[in-house]
Amino acid sequence: MKLLKTLAPVAALIALPSLGLAQDEGPVAGVNASTDSVFIFNSLLFLVGGFLVFFMAAGFAMLEAGLVRSKNVTMQLMKNVTLFSLASIFYYLIGYNLMYPLGTWSVEGVLSGVWGPGVLEAVGVTADAADDYGYASTGSDFFFQLMFCAATASIVSGALAERIKLWPFLIFTVILTSIIYPLQASWKWGGGFLDAAGFLDFAGSTVVHSCGGWAALAGAIVLGPRIGKYKDGRVTPFPGSNLALATLGTFILWLGWFGFNGGSQLAMGTVGDVADVSRIFANTNAAAAGGSVAAMIVTQLLYKKPDLTMVLNGALAGLVSITAEPLTPTLGAATIIGMIGGVLVVFAVPFLDKLKIDDVVGAIPVHLVCGIWGTIAVAFTNGDASFGTQIYGIVVVGIFTFVVSLVLWFILKMIFGIRVSEEDEINGLDMAELGMEAYPEFSKG
Structure with missing residues (x-):
């Protein structure tokens, strides 16, 4: 022990010159240190933002597991794991090159260059330049964009819970994540005609969230309501199995949204970019807070008691509402935008x-x-936006996604049948479809 104490100062003195040399070293010959830094930080933003959005998959799973009845919890967990896995595979095989045809990530020469410029070209950087320390790594961009694609499918999962068969849902997921979502997303984020028209959607209120919402609406119409939900002119509430789990899921989604919106800055290589990312984080949080508080107040006024499930969805509503433009609003405006979203959900x-x-x-x-x-x-906070163009983008994406999804759901219904039998629905999809329960020690709920 005494020997170690004696040698410690000596080791520190030996280390000091090497540390100084490391700090004083200039850039390696032939490599631009400034360009390297931009490349590194941009790629890092994509990667950190991407794994935060990945964690939203856990949020969706927990939220849905908490809001369905206990006899259907395992089914929701299964759907969320498999839909993410399928999205990962089919977005790689087909979807990414439909959105951003860089020509090097998927099958060489297949689909590349067909659908217009890729994401890096859209911001003025060629794929070759990017790989030569120009903007960001293709792998980090692919990873980040994949997370958005998978989130779109998660939206559909929750809406159609408790009565849809597993395999037809997964078939729909494959087509949604490989074709439907990437095509409409390319019109804005791939430098397509919506982008050329001036349509603005910073992180995907329409490209991601409305797309998933339209697909879910089409599925809910074709699938029909759960048994006993609407009877004799009344709506029968079906309480969720675990509101603690649903609350955890909401907080996980809230956390993931910082990556969702912040990462969509697509750059972190300058002081200005970092300042913008910071502002986006703050506005994203403000909108979520506004949405949850507004939902709590409105449900108190309408129902004499605040409704936790509405408060949870109010927070998510605020997050979705700010996603199209999280940079330009002030904190106050972001809070108001989120509050209006929270009110909309309640009604x-x-x-x-x-x-x-x-x-x-x-x-x-x-x-x-x-x-x-x-x-x-x-259009309220960004001077470059117009109400007409924004509505045009909403209508284009809405018509395309809803009509294609509706046709696809009908085809799946005719070929496979998309709804479980009445007996299976009553007994629960966990045992009927999977043969296992999430809470086997408790009676079915």
Whole structure:
């Protein structure tokens, strides 16, 4: 021990010159240190933002598991794991090159260059330049964009819970993540005609959330409501199995949204970019807070008691609402945008019930209704946006996604049947479809 104490100062003195040399070293010959730094930090933003959005998969799983009845929890968990896995595979095989045809990531020469410029070209950087320390790594961009694609499929999962068969849902997921989502996303984020028209959607209130909402709405219409949900002119509430789990899921989604919106800055190589990312984080949080508080106040006024499930969806509504433009609003404006989203959700849920459209977790009010609101709200804070162009983008994406999804759901219904039998629905999809329960030690709920 004494020997170690004696040698410690000596070791420190030996280390000091080497540390100084490391700090004083200039850039390696032939490599631009400034360009390297931009490349590194941009790629890092994609990667950190990407794994935060990945964690949203856990949020969706926990939220849905908490809001369905206990006899259907395992099914929701299965759907969330498999839909993410399928999205990862099929977005790689097909979807990424439909959105951003860089020509080097998928099958060489297949689809490359067909659908217009890729994401790096859209911001003025060629794929070759990017790989030569120009902007960011292709792998980090692919990873980041994949997370958005998978999130779109998660939206559909919750809305159609408790009565849909597993395999037809997964077939729909494959087509949604490989074709439907990438095609409409390419019109904005791939430098397509919506982008050329001036349509603004910073992180995807329409491109991601409304797209998932339209697909979910089409599925809910074709699938029909759960047994006993609407009877004799009344709406029968089906309480969720675990509100603690649903609350955890909401907080995980809230956390993931910082990557969702912050990463969509697509750059972290300058002081200005870092300042913008910081502002996006703050506005994203403000909108979520505004949405949850607004939902709590409105449910207190309407129902004499605040509704936790509405408060949770109110926070998500605020997040969706700010996603189309999280940079330009002030903190106050972001809070108001989120609050309006929270109010919309409280009224949209019973409106859907009046139409007998059964959405188990409130995904359509949160992602579709507030996705539309958030996209329109861009024009209030961003001088480059116009209401006409924003509505045009909403309508284009809405018609395409809803019509194609509706046709696809009908085809799946005719070929496979998309709904479980009445007996299986009553007994629960966990045992009927999977043969296992999430809570085997408790009676079915």
